[in-house]
Amino acid sequence: xxxxxxxxxNSMNVRTRIAPSPTGDPHVGTAYVALFNLAFARRxxxxxxxxxxxxxxxxxxxxxxxxxxxxxxWLGLEWDEGPxxxxxxxxxxxxxxxxxxxxxxxxxxxxxxxxxxxxTPAELNELRCYQAQNNLxxxxxxxxLQLEQTEIKRRLAAGEPYVIRLKVPVSGxxxxxxxxxxxxxxxxxxxxxxxxxxxxxxxxxxxxxVVDDHLMGITHVIxxxxxINSAPKHMLLYQYLGWxxxxxxxxxxxxxxxxxxxxxxxxxxxxxxxxxMGYLPEALLNYLARMGWSMxxxxxxxxxxxxxxxxxxxxxxxxxxxxxxxKLSWLNGLWLREELTDAQYVQRVQDWxxxxxxxxxxxxxxxxxxxxxxxxxxxxxxxxxxxxELSSADFVHKHLQPDQVxxxxxxxxxxxxSVRHWHKDRIFAVLNQLAQAMQIKPRDLFAxxxxxxxxxxxxxxxxxxxxxxxxxxxxxxxxxxVNVLGGLSNKEAKRWDKEYRQLAML
Ligand code: GLU
Numbered sequence: 001x002x003x004x005x006x007x008x009x010n011s012m013n014v015r016t017r018i019a020p021s022p023t024g025d026p027h028v029g030t031a032y033v034a035l036f037n038l039a040f041a042r043r044x045x046x047x048x049x050x051x052x053x054x055x056x057x058x059x060x061x062x063x064x065x066x067x068x069x070x071x072x073x074w075l076g077l078e079w080d081e082g083p084x085x086x087x088x089x090x091x092x093x094x095x096x097x098x099x100x101x102x103x104x105x106x107x108x109x110x111x112x113x114x115x116x117x118x119x120t121p122a123e124l125n126e127l128r129c130y131q132a133q134n135n136l137x138x139x140x141x142x143x144x145l146q147l148e149q150t151e152i153k154r155r156l157a158a159g160e161p162y163v164i165r166l167k168v169p170v171s172g173x174x175x176x177x178x179x180x181x182x183x184x185x186x187x188x189x190x191x192x193x194x195x196x197x198x199x200x201x202x203x204x205x206x207x208x209x210v211v212d213d214h215l216m217g218i219t220h221v222i223x224x225x226x227x228i229n230s231a232p233k234h235m236l237l238y239q240y241l242g243w244x245x246x247x248x249x250x251x252x253x254x255x256x257x258x259x260x261x262x263x264x265x266x267x268x269x270x271x272x273x274x275x276x277m278g279y280l281p282e283a284l285l286n287y288l289a290r291m292g293w294s295m296x297x298x299x300x301x302x303x304x305x306x307x308x309x310x311x312x313x314x315x316x317x318x319x320x321x322x323x324x325x326x327k328l329s330w331l332n333g334l335w336l337r338e339e340l341t342d343a344q345y346v347q348r349v350q351d352w353x354x355x356x357x358x359x360x361x362x363x364x365x366x367x368x369x370x371x372x373x374x375x376x377x378x379x380x381x382x383x384x385x386x387x388x389e390l391s392s393a394d395f396v397h398k399h400l401q402p403d404q405v406x407x408x409x410x411x412x413x414x415x416x417x418s419v420r421h422w423h424k425d426r427i428f429a430v431l432n433q434l435a436q437a438m439q440i441k442p443r444d445l446f447a448x449x450x451x452x453x454x455x456x457x458x459x460x461x462x463x464x465x466x467x468x469x470x471x472x473x474x475x476x477x478x479x480x481x482v483n484v485l486g487g488l489s490n491k492e493a494k495r496w497d498k499e500y501r502q503l504a505m506l
Contacts (some may be wrong), residue, residue: 014046015217018072018079019209021053022065024269024420025471027255028323029224029262030068032288034077035304036251039311046219050082051212052093055202060095061420066089071271074117075100075281076304080218089216094208101203104211104241105164105196113240114196116152116162117144140165151472164197164208166233174232179220179249180316184228191232206230210237218246222313225250249313252292255320262323264417264475273472274328277386278352282339283332290331291321301334312492353384361468365460379459388455388477390484395451398445404440405448406485411438411500412449413478416471424467452481 016037020030032052041048050072054060069084074336091097108114117140119127124140133136144165147155147266156162169188176184194324196207203211213221228250238245254262262269274284282303289307291298342346353359366380382388395405415434431449435442450462453474459465466474482488486497 012219014041014216015219016041016046016047017051017213017216018272019053020068021052021056021059021205022061023056023059024064025272026064026068026071027269028271028274028284029269029289031072031075031077031285032249032250032291033222033224033255034072035075035285035288036293036316037220038077038079039308040220040222040313042181042308043311047080048078049089049216049218050079050092051216052083053208054093054095055098055204055205056210057095057200059420064339065093065126065454067272071275072273075271075285076315077285094203094212097208097212098202098490100215101208101211102171102197102201105203105207108166108196108237108240109164111240113167113236114164115144116147116156116166117165117195118147118155118160118162119143120161133319142193145407161199163195163199166194166196168193168233168235168236168289174230174235176231176235177248178228178231179247179313180318181250185233186232187231188232190229194233205342206233206329210234210241213246214238214241214243220249221246222249222251225253237488251316252318252320254291254323257322257324259320259322264472267323267325268472268476270470270472272470273476276353276473277471278372279328279332280335280348283335284328286335287331290317291323292316295335301331301338362460365464365468366502369460382454382456382459385455385478386473390455390481392485394455395481395485396449397447399444400440400448402485406482406488407496408438408440408445408448409452409478409481410488410496412445413475413482414497414500416475416478419471420469422467424461424463427466428463433495434503448481453478 011151013456018030018037020026038048050069052065052068065083069082072079079085079257081089081092083090083092086092088312094101105114109116114156127141128138130136147165168191172188176186179186191385194206195204197203212218231248231250235245243296256262256266258266260266264270268274271284275281285304286302289302289304291441295302295306296310296312296315322459336345362380362383366376370376392402395402397405400408411434412431414431416427419430431445432442435445438445446462449466450459451457452462453462453465469477
């Protein structure tokens with residue numbers, strides 16, 4: 001079952017990869033998967049590759065790509081090949097490889113393993129409605145398979161938009177081999193006729209991922225368990241294209257302390273949050289290594305180097321690892337107390353926030369309000385703080401009841417979750433809109449946010465503050481504000497969520 005046994009025997013050149021999609025803030029889950037890929041490759045004397053999966057042109061941004069590369073580097077994860085270091089199998093950014101995917105999609109049609117479908121979005125929507133109304137399973141019904149060759153030729157010649165879909169067996173069971181989980185049975189009836197090439201000519205994740213893993217010589221695909229259900233489609237693609245499939249390993253998903261999937265609704269998930277809070281990269285990496293894995297002697301504190309010396313993928317346990325900030329803080333405390341000399345300590349504090357990059361943007365904000373440097377901390381110390389010391393008394397407002405304030409904070413939190421471009425003007429615009437939709441004065445909404453974000457009634461603009469603190473810290477402070485005001489029961493969360501969705505502007 002375990003492939004790594006055979007690696008040691010036949011000295012195969014191990015190549016692993018992390019393949020992030022640059023569609024948001026760098027996620028701790030990406031660092032966790034990257035770490036295990038790196039460790040596995042290093043342990044077997046192989047290479048670790050970073051590939052950017054940016055075929056979703058609407059959601060991918062260069063800023064997100066930059067932030068992902070920077071934060072993985074900050075953690076000390078170094079890749080051998082990637083968009084910024086190049087290598088023999090480039091380009092390492094999928095948007096620069098579109099012609100390659102198209103060629104394979106056409107080859108699959110040619111060999112009878114994929115087919116054209118001309119169904120419009122409206123037609124497919126109608127199909128879904130019909131299925132829903134008649135209690136039928138929702139999904140594509142294979143209508144493209146019914147088209148005659150002449151009909152296909154005619155429609156292609158007429159320039160009609162089309163997608164290319166994968167042919168999938170209608171019955172039987174697919175057996176997926178996983179390095180940790182053994183054989184996993186998935187019925188083919190559960191597997192949809194996946195779109196491989198979209199109407200805009202871009203490949204979907206499945207096609208691009210398989211083609212690239214093959215062309216880049218990836219031998220072991222180590223990724224999160226959320227991809228298990230994609231494995232049958234990938235197996236088919238390897239089989240249809242006549243390629244050997246890499247070994248698969250699905251790592252357990254990181255979880256919130258309540259066991260639900262780690263999500264930014266409940267916890268900060270961005271690497272930048274942990275950086276800004278002043279965790280050491282070594283400690284965060286150490287903690288991520290402890291997610292489902294342990295050192296042979298069970299010690300808690302260890303470096304990447306220690307880990308690489310003894311890494312064994314088979315020691316990953318499949319019970320959902322809990323990402324617990326308190327445990328991380330405890331471990332970080334050990335690192336701070338035991339691993340740094342005084343001089344290194346000072347250097348790390350400077351690296352963290354007492355440096356030009358972090359402080360320079362604050363100068364224009366504080367300059368008009370400061371007469372002497374000792375005014376800075378009372379005015380802007382919150383830029384260096386984590387969770388603020390607040391009580392419900394701090395939120396007392398002349399026009400809003402405490403429950404309204406709590407609601408304002410919670411709805412703002414939800415609204416800010418979907419802000420993709422974290423800039424001052426954008427933050428202002430969405431919150432201003434939210435206030436109007438909630439039929440309260442923007443000024444009143446902003447006042448409550450001001451307390452939660454800055455901890456005082458007098459400081460720099462709350463939008464500047466949020467822009468500089470970043471999305472994760474800002475959201476964590478709003479969440480803290482809600483908790484200080486009594487928290488949110490499940491029932492209330494449901495009711496408010498419904499109201500929130502109904503607000504006209506959304
Ligand atoms: N682009 C996928 C992601 O964002 C990669 C999944 C995989 O490793 O196959 O997670």
